[in-house]
Amino acid sequence: MITNPDRTLVVSSVGWVEKDALWVLDPASGRAETIACGTGAAWCSLHGGGAERFAVAHHFDGERLEITVRGFPAPAAVLARAVVERGGCRLLGDAAAWRDVPHLYVEHLAFAPWDDSVLLNVSPAEGRVEIQRLEWYDRSFDKDYQAVLAVLALPDRESALIAVQRSARLIVHDLRSGRRRRYVDLGRRDGNPQLELRSDGAELWATDYDSLLVLRTADWSTLRKARLQEPVEGTQRFIGHIAFAPRDGACVVARPFSGDVVELDPATLAIRRTARVGAEPLEVAALHDGAVVARDWRSGALLRGVLA
Numbered sequence: 001m002i003t004n005p006d007r008t009l010v011v012s013s014v015g016w017v018e019k020d021a022l023w024v025l026d027p028a029s030g031r032a033e034t035i036a037c038g039t040g041a042a043w044c045s046l047h048g049g050g051a052e053r054f055a056v057a058h059h060f061d062g063e064r065l066e067i068t069v070r071g072f073p074a075p076a077a078v079l080a081r082a083v084v085e086r087g088g089c090r091l092l093g094d095a096a097a098w099r100d101v102p103h104l105y106v107e108h109l110a111f112a113p114w115d116d117s118v119l120l121n122v123s124p125a126e127g128r129v130e131i132q133r134l135e136w137y138d139r140s141f142d143k144d145y146q147a148v149l150a151v152l153a154l155p156d157r158e159s160a161l162i163a164v165q166r167s168a169r170l171i172v173h174d175l176r177s178g179r180r181r182r183y184v185d186l187g188r189r190d191g192n193p194q195l196e197l198r199s200d201g202a203e204l205w206a207t208d209y210d211s212l213l214v215l216r217t218a219d220w221s222t223l224r225k226a227r228l229q230e231p232v233e234g235t236q237r238f239i240g241h242i243a244f245a246p247r248d249g250a251c252v253v254a255r256p257f258s259g260d261v262v263e264l265d266p267a268t269l270a271i272r273r274t275a276r277v278g279a280e281p282l283e284v285a286a287l288h289d290g291a292v293v294a295r296d297w298r299s300g301a302l303l304r305g306v307l308a
Contacts, residue, residue, distance in 0.1 A: 001283035002048035004072035015043035017300035035076045051100035062110030069097040086111045089129035098124040106148045117148040136180035155201035167191040184220045187211045226269035245286040256280035261292045275305030
């Protein structure tokens, strides 16, 4: 779930609900509409850049990947497009549209010579998409259960963090060689991390199944850590997505198994306010004056509340 800079529009896409479509909410009116992307993809994922544009990755179960760049004022319009398929890669549209959106993506390509998960680096100035093999993603991973989930560019522009499914160990990936520079261990809580850089890249905020951690990127030491969802009868329960408030940058966390969204004290990660939204919130966005919107994990239904 992503928002425009002034928090007057929210865009989401829950893969098992919308498939290859965008869910767009006007928070002021509470009106939501679904915009079909029309690529024929099985599902899509959103990649925001904190500006007026965002990217949508359209996934075709390994046979193809398209990335479209769109603007919040008119999310149905495609400003630029990258296409990766058996016949090669190409960029279409306005190269300048890529300026404020991510350039790195991970995807499984189910065709030769790749037949594996790879890193895609969009280079608009050069008019190309580079495909790089992940040299460290080898037989030590159970690839049927440990898919490559996400990539996050690091400020040095020479490396990136890559998250793997069901792993609490991140990979610092060398963008030149494709090799692993090092591991970054989180909390050993079964992984599936969501990653966000904060404080001008000095801090990494990462989820680890039922916990949230803040790490110093200079040396990858853990600064703060909190378990935010307690187990039931010995069974761990995951937290949902995280987002950051517009005024003070406070972190808010969706908790599907508690039916709420919580706001954390950034210095301690202690819960300081709660919004009871009901159902099972998974995605979340923080709006102005403590208002939050979320979407139900199973149905995608809109959930709303105010932190208090």
